Amino acid sequence: MFKKTEKTERDIDQDVTLLADTLDEVLRDSSSKTQEELGELHRKAKSVLRHARARFNDSSNLTQHAQDVAAHANSYVRSNPWQGVGIGAAVGIVIGVLLARR
Template structure:
C-alpha cells in the first residue's frame, strides 16, 4: 500500500467513517436484524480501511521526519556557526514572543 494520501483524502475518509457510524447509531433501533448486521459490517469495513490508511500515512510522516532530521544534522555538522546563529535567532524570537505576553 504505497499510495500517497493527502490530508484532504484522510479527512474525507474520516468523514465517511463518521457518517457510517452515525447511520449505525441513528438507525440501530429502527432496522431489522439483517439490515443491522449489514450496517455493522459496513462500519467495521470502513473502520478497518481508515486504520490502514492512517497507519500508512503515519509511517510516511515518520520516515519524512527522520530524513529531515538527518539533513538538518548534516547541515549543522557542515556549517556549525550557521547552526549556532540559527539557534540563537530562534531563541531570541521565542524570547520576544514570550516577553510580549
C-alpha cells in the same frame, strides 16, 4: 521540504476525526436503529476503519521522511556550526517574543 509531511499529518488528523465521528454515531444511535440501518452503519464504520488503517500503514513513510530531515539538519549543523548557532538564537528570540506577548 515539510509540505508533504504537513499534508500527510492533516490527512491523518482528518481520518482520525472521521473515524471517531463514525464510532460516536455507531455508539450513540445503535439502540434506536433498525437492523437494516445498523447494517449500513456497520458497513460505513468498516469502510472508514479500513481506509484509516491503510493511511496509518503509510505513516511509516512519514517516519522515514522525518528521519531523513533530521539527518540532513544534523549534517548541515555539523558542517556549518556558527550558522546553526545563529539559527538557534533567532528561533529562540522569536519564541521568546511570542511568549512575551501572551
